Amino acid sequence: MTFFSAFIFPPLLGCLLIAPFLQHTRFPQKILFLSAVSFPIGYGACSLLLFFAYLVAPPVATWTTLVAGLGIMIFSVKKLLSSFRPTRLSFWAKSIGPFSLPKFNLLPTVFLITGFLLFVFILIRTLDFYSLTISLNVFGGWDAYYFWALKAKFMFRAPAEWQNLFSPDLFWTHPDYPLLLPGSLAWGWLWLGKEAFLWAPFLAIGFYLSCAFLLIWYLTSTVSAFTGYLGASFFLILGPCFFWAVHFYADVPLSFFIAGATLTAIIALREKEEKLWRVSGLLSGLAAWTKNEGILFILSFSCLLMAILFFEKIKSKRQFSRRLYCFLSGAILPVLAILILKTFLGTTGDYLGSGRTLFDYLTLLFSGWDRVLLLLNAYRKSVTSFTLWRGLWGFFLIAVFYLGFRNGRSRYKWVPVGIFLLVNLGYAVAILTSPYNLEWQIQTAFERLLLHTVPLVLAFSFETLALSPNHQ
Amino acid sequence: MLKDRLKVERNGLPSWTRIARVVFYGVAFLLVITSRKPSAPPQAYPLRRILFGGHSAMFKSPGFEFGSLKPFLPQTGKVSFIMDIPYDPHDARMEPFCAAQAHLAPLVLTPFPSERVAIINCSNAAMAIRRSHETNYRIIQGPSGGKAIAVKQP
Known part of the structure; x- marks a missing residue:
């Protein structure tokens, strides 16, 4: 029972946390969306609750987290029921999506079944290979075991002294790293009462499959269910995504939150629904709570959104500030956790708190074209590798050209391209100003940095190249 | 009129767009269906049985x-x-x-x-x-x- 409830509680919390924001909105395919985001948002929420509980009262943190989680769930159910209107039932029934066919049409049905069977086949094959691979290395890669699991051990083994994980003596574990993964690991261990080593593989596969479900939701909503299943299958065959998932790194969860936040914002812009900005804000905040690169994302994303809202034909200043307020209120808790962590706990880092001056950064940034060329060459080599990406970046390039040719300002299709450019530009600057050797950085981190925008790039490419008649 | 009809499909898309769609879906489908996972080493199979059989002390x-x-x-x-x-x-x-x-x-x-x-x-x-x-x-x-x-x- 304990084991079962440990699996169920966070996704249920995630589902109930998001459901009120989708109620009475024109958000498409709500059930598919909830199935994609419940797991990541649930574990993100649990790690946040645990962090705040540890800050306030470490010895009773587990109970505080449980009570707070249950409180949120009861509040959400109450909110859902209080504004429940029977007339909306048909709307929810429609949102089941690919299974609700208004009238029988042979060709789309054949496509739907083919896509679904393809996805199920790829999914079973992926799960089989995943279970075999983790059997060879159940503790994951270096970062997973020596950074994320180590931090979780401090939280689980000595709650009263959990802040030792930020000790300057543990400088090599990066004390300033955000705590979504350690918090999720520790939460599971605390619930189960032991360091169950299958918990990390379970979390990793949960985040990995959530990316695939997110693609199903978005492409089903914007193009067709067949495209959704095809896009999700395509994601599951990408080698780097599987490789970093099977090593339990935080890059796949970050890529989920980046894609989730951006795609939800696109739907919010298209449907002009204010409430959806909260969901996008929460997902952006959780991106920052996953990895330091997520902080770069939330900054780029906020700037881009403000620019969009500023140039939008918004009726009043009040409407602009209202949308911004919704976005920020969604992101507030994870961002607050990050601020507390960076200001009071993990105060030393490779960038913030490194003691380097602006002059040091500028010197590194403009220390020669050869470094820039080395980085550009790494981009070229990686994106042209068919073995790694199965032609994804070719699709992306064609989609970008097509969008430019067809006046892509319509329906905010260009937003993922903007995010891709901003995030990767930020990464390029971060790599060039890194205290570590550039070649070593490229060798160890480059592929993972590129991975962060992969689900988003895939969603954009498939939506654009599907040339859906609805969106021309 | 006939020329226009030939250019534009019933769903409102020009015919070249429809061809491009078919090409995209065909290529993507082929890429997925022809993908192969690398084969796992033989020792992975007994290890998986042990891992999921609850014999965690082995690890x-x-x-x-x-x-x-x-x-x-x-x-x-x-x-x-x-x-x-x-x-x-x-x-x-x-x-x-x-x-x-x-x-x-x-x-x-x-x-x-x-x-x-x-x-x-x-x-x-x-x-x-x-x-x-x-x-x-x-x-x-x-x-x-x-x-x-x-x-x-x-």
Whole structure:
């Protein structure tokens, strides 16, 4: 029972946390969306609750987290029921999506079944290979075991002294790293009462499959269910995504939150629904709570959104500030956790708190074209590798050209391209100003940095190249 | 009129768009269906049966060999970790230090000879004794297989 409830509680919390924001909105395919985001948002929420509980009262943190989680769930159910209107039932029934066919049409049905069977086949094959691979290395890669699991051990083994994980003596574990993964690991261990080593593989596969479900939701909503299943299958065959998932790194969860936040914002812009900005804000905040690169994302994303809202034909200043307020209120808790962590706990880092001056950064940034060329060459080599990406970046390039040719300002299709450019530009600057050797950085981190925008790039490419008649 | 009809399909899309759609879906479908997962090594199959069969004791976490030192160490606080060579973050030989930290947490290990108690982890007993002298520690437990517990000399 304990084991079962440990699996169920966070996704249920995630589902109930998001459901009120989708109620009475024109958000498409709500059930598919909830199935994609419940797991990541649930574990993100649990790690946040645990962090705040540890800050306030470490010895009773587990109970505080449980009570707070249950409180949120009861509040959400109450909110859902209080504004429940029977007339909306048909709307929810429609949102089941690919299974609700208004009238029988042979060709789309054949496509739907083919896509679904393809996805199920790829999914079973992926799960089989995943279970075999983790059997060879159940503790994951270096970062997973020596950074994320180590931090979780401090939280689980000595709650009263959990802040030792930020000790300057543990400088090599990066004390300033955000705590979504350690918090999720520790939460599971605390619930189960032991360091169950299958918990990390379970979390990793949960985040990995959530990316695939997110693609199903978005492409089903914007193009067709067949495209959704095809896009999700395509994601599951990408080698780097599987490789970093099977090593339990935080890059796949970050890529989920980046894609989730951006795609939800696109739907919010298209449907002009204010409430959806909260969901996008929460997902952006959780991106920052996953990895330091997520902080770069939330900054780029906020700037881009403000620019969009500023140039939008918004009726009043009040409407602009209202949308911004919704976005920020969604992101507030994870961002607050990050601020507390960076200001009071993990105060030393490779960038913030490194003691380097602006002059040091500028010197590194403009220390020669050869470094820039080395980085550009790494981009070229990686994106042209068919073995790694199965032609994804070719699709992306064609989609970008097509969008430019067809006046892509319509329906905010260009937003993922903007995010891709901003995030990767930020990464390029971060790599060039890194205290570590550039070649070593490229060798160890480059592929993972590129991975962060992969689900988003895939969603954009498939939506654009599907040339859906609805969106021309 | 007929020319326009030929150009534009019933769904409102120009015909070239429809061809492009078919090409895109065809290519994407082929890429997915022709993908292959690399074959897993033969030992993965029995290991999977063991892992999911609940026999977790078979799987030893990195640093488990330091478990024998636990009874002689404090529960929390800081302890030094001495190796054959002084600490160098870029040297691959530092991994036992990281593994020991992962296994002995919430004890905080420092790679410098600054704490009252130290774990000595050297390649052999003679090296352990030599390093303890160099770093001004006195061995109180061991050395066994190059592993020892030592205290700082006044």
